[in-house]
Amino acid sequence: MSALINENTNVLVAGITGKSGALQTRVMKEYGTKIVAGVTPGKGGQELDGIPVYDLVQEAALEHRIDAAISFVPAKAVKDSAFEIIDSGIKFLVLTMEEIPSQDVIEILNYADAHGTRILGPGTAGLIAPGKCKLGAHPPMMYMEGDVSIVSKSGALSYEIGKSLTEAGIGQSTVMALGGGPLWGMTQRDAIALFQEDPQTKVIVLLGEIGGTMEEDAADFIAEHVTKPVVSMIVGRAAPEGKSLGHAGAIVQGNKGTAQSKIAKLKEAGVQVGRTPQEMVEIIRKIRGDN
């Protein structure tokens, strides 16, 4: 099954003819993702690797059933494009672009909430259901199909743990990156709720980092609603105070947002915490009863 996407998910690519859009579309299609349509205003009627390109999302939606969209539209135009996708009734949108003005992000997130569309991102590497569907940047060689699902703020960190698991012979159901923030559509809590419902997922991995309170919110949710085993790693244990480390939200202020306080809260919620990718693999191995 996998959460949110699978081998039957019909995908629309917004901004399909741009440099990044075209390149990523080819990689996703090669992986097996069912990309049924692309949109770039002014490029309607063209094709990209056999995928029809439309001027308007609504035109594409008339011709195809669309379950999910991924956007490579530049920051300046992304808000309008997102509104168009939401108004066309598409219920899941992945926003890969990073440098979107904050107030546009706020408008997109609120409009999406009001119309029942899930937003992953902005600034996200997307998600992958290994062996079935890839929506975003996740490098295919890091993953194999299986029963562990991963949610991470950082894309690269999710590849890192995916790689360690795959090398240990442990496959994944869904691997999802949320983006570096400080504004997010989907949260760790949202992802974990989906993993709890996904029949393929047996073990949930939560990858967090210093700053903010998203990990703490997830811990509260886990304590109340999650019956599957959750394993977590929080990076930034060695982070200096008061400095933003690459992600806007990744900052320790005073004793707030430290890795140590997040780890303590997660442990209270019954989550097992590893310090390194190797420790994560060992813990997951034990949970699954492997040798």
Added chain:
Amino acid sequence: MNLFEFQGKRLFGQKGIPIPEGHILTSTDELDKVTFPAVFKAQVHSGGRGKAGGVKVCNSREEAKEALGHILGMTIGGLPVAAVLAEGLAEIQEEFYLSITLPAGSKKAMVMFSPAGGVEIEKVAEEDPEQIYTFYVDPFIGITGYQIRHMARKLGYGDVRDLAKILTSLYDVFISNDATLVEINPLVVTPDGLLALDSKVVLDDKAVIRQKELFDSISVENGSLPGMEQEEAKDDTITYVPLDSGSVGLISDGAGTGMLTLDLIRDAGGEAACFCEMGGLTSPEVMYSAMEKVLKDPKVKSLLVVLIGGFNRMDEMAEGIVRYRDEKGLEVPISVRMCGTLEEEGEKIMKSAGLPICRDLLEAVRTSVQMAGRE
């Protein structure tokens, strides 16, 4: 981008928020403009200027000359004072706090207010948290009438229309300039109504694509102030954070992996000399300039490059590393972990240049910590 008080107040004034009449001064020759008594306030991107002696009330020109000279020569929080704002004195009856921000993880702008203004809001939050009130603003509706009436009640301020004017104007400043923070502390009650006695404004750097005129005018203005250098435009997405001690120069192609590597370096008994993450837009040039930034630091005794490519291509990363080695030379040992998109192409380029790579993160970390320990 942080604005100085006088720049924030200018934006306030443009939207009809009452501000004291004031003049910006950069030398003691400009005192002719000022009517006394007046308050002289250091313009500096740092808190605590009052405690540091950067705010002074003067009753005469003679008194002001000395105070102004003193403040202009001050350094507050490690930053030189850029200018002094001279303003007429207000007749203060009460002091409130008011701000609008985009808190991390929030989906709406948040209004925060308090009847306990005039002191640092962090201090109020610690000592008297029930004196702080917040509410959220729907981006498609804006601030509603009932929210303003609620606020007037909590502040104990009877003139709801006056308060409505201030709050809706401040929201207008926030939206129309793409700010991520607008703050008035204190917002004072005077016999003539509310007055913004201070300002703090932070603009959203991501909005520069549609606020170019505003950003440019602030940069030019800052460049004209004494002690301020024209800020160089940043044309890449690299985050470079120098760290106090440590000898391992760290470059990564993702923030999460970078932070993990920082932890692993410490676990292995080493310390990183810096945190350098290349951000969302990578190319051979970005790799090259990341190496330039990190290797400039003489503390660096070994270089650790951690790459795990998604959107990022390993052939391009290898190209950047080899080009740097060929053009500038490498004086410290380098350890590269390379995997992900186009990893075989990247490996080929590295190997034919005689540079080793490894696939395992922990191995790369241990190697570089060990090499940094050797003199």
